[in-house]
Amino acid sequence: MFPDAEMFAVQFDRFGPPEVLMVGGFPEPHAGPGEVRVRVRAAGVAPVDLALRSGTSPSSGRLPLPHIPGVDAAGVIDEVGADVTGFATGDEVFGAVDVSRLGGAAAEFAVLAFWAAKPPSMSWEEAGAAGTSVETATRALDRLGVRVGTTLLVDGASGGVGSVAVQLAAARGARVIGTGRPENHAFIARLGAVPVSYGPGLAERVRALVAGGIDLALDIAGAGSLRELIAITGTPASVLTIADFTGPELGVGISLGELGGEPDGRHGLALAAALSEEGRFRVPVRAVFPMARAAEAHAAAARGPRQGKVVLAAPPADGGRD
Ligand SMILES: NC(=O)c1ccc[n+]([C@@H]2O[C@H](COP(=O)([O-])OP(=O)(O)OC[C@H]3O[C@@H](n4cnc5c(N)ncnc54)[C@H](OP(=O)(O)O)[C@@H]3O)[C@@H](O)[C@H]2O)c1
Known part of the structure; x- marks a missing residue:
């Protein structure tokens, strides 16, 4: 045998x-x-x-x-x-x-x-790439309480999780600002966010760009911007990171390894599939x-x-x- x-x-x-x-x-x-x-x-x-x-x-x-x-x-x-x-x-x-x-x-x-x-609207390649990015983004937006009318800053908006988080937040009716390199700004705009360059000086650039301020910030890049994100939102309670282990030292929530295994583990994927069918989401x-x-x-x-x-x-x- x-x-x-x-x-x-x-x-x-x-x-x-x-x-x-x-x-x-x-x-x-x-x-x-x-x-x-x-x-x-x-x-x-x-x-x-x-x-x-x-x-x-x-x-x-x-x-x-x-x-x-x-x-x-x-x-x-x-x-x-x-x-x-x-x-x-x-x-x-x-x-x-x-x-x-x-x-x-x-x-x-x-x-x-x-x-x-x-869904038929998703190519195999899109579908194969979606799982943890969609689930991570969904849980992070839930944890932050992103909803219609929220102004959300996504730091690291062009990568796997960021490109999905921007679209899912926009689908909730949030106004989204997304950071990226200048050469990625057109891409970030197509995802549904107002683009701004990442890196030092972010707080001033965002202040100049967004009247009315930022309600919530999601750190996806883990590139050391948490202090700036706290300054932008006014409080660590309005910031969440998925990639920076120093978050808790600064009072910032960290959403790591919270994928799957929970009864609601499928809701993010099913919602993304439905949005894809409506032409409002792509990976x-x-x-x-x-x-x-x-x-x-x-x-x-x-x-x-x-x-x-x-x-x-x-x-x-x-x-x-x-
Ligand atoms: N919580 C979880 O369970 C979970 C799940 C998935 C991922 N993650 C973590 O989340 C992080 C991001 O994942 P990902 O899949 O989105 O990674 P990715 O596809 O590699 O994207 C990283 C993003 O960060 C941007 N970036 C690079 N340097 C930056 C800076 N200084 N400031 C702001 N943005 C910057 C990149 O832009 P450029 O390429 O243009 O530089 C890109 O948009 C990783 O550390 C990953 O391990 C966590």
Whole structure:
């Protein structure tokens, strides 16, 4: 008898630069209770993937090697775990792995812990990149209390989470100001935000730009701007970070690792899917690489200027027909 069936997977067996990534055989995973397994069509590349691969993440030390990178994926369900209702094999879905596993998406098959139906309006590449960005942005906007009439500053508006957060905040009826490099200002404006340059002096630039002041600020870049964001909003209680561990020292809330595993874990994805169908939301994808070129994808994701996500595309299961 064969051992557990093998699939192809992007993987690394030592920490290091993007070149440690290779494609090879790996035992197939299976859906546990409350999970689905998908035949992957596309998998996003997230900053956490780069940090885990390079060995700079605090979690790198607890990774069993070899490790499959990737937390976000979209594909076609081919295995449904116990206790899953409303989904069946053949359904097209997008979502994310159990983030405590720190990977597993960049492979032929991936097990998703939270997901939603992929709407026809979303390409596979968009859907594969959406999971944790949408979920993180949704939770951050909820935590901040962004609603109709809020004026929100998003620091780091052009990347994976920022490009999604801007659109979701605008869809709530908020007025959004988004920071980015000058060459990204037109992109940020298309997302629905008033662009402003990031970096030192942000408070003065925002004051000059926005009459009436800023109600709330979301730090996505983790680039050391928290003091300036507090000055802009007037209080640390109106600032939230998803990327700066010094937040709590300054009285700023930090929203880290709060993905999935909660009863409402699907609401962000389902809402994004509905907005996509209405033509009010897209996941910006700046580059797509086949999984065999994962090293190039990781190198690209590490470089600015960023406009949304870098995505890995799986080879079609039928050898080319779509
Ligand atoms: N809380 C969570 O669970 C969670 C989930 C996902 C991500 N994150 C974290 O959130 C952070 C952002 O994730 P992401 O996927 O959006 O990353 P990303 O795609 O790499 O985007 C980073 C963004 O920050 C901008 N940026 C760079 N330097 C900046 C500066 N000095 N000031 C303001 N903005 C600056 C980049 O613009 P340019 O490229 O133009 O420089 C880009 O828009 C990462 O640290 C990630 O680990 C947390």
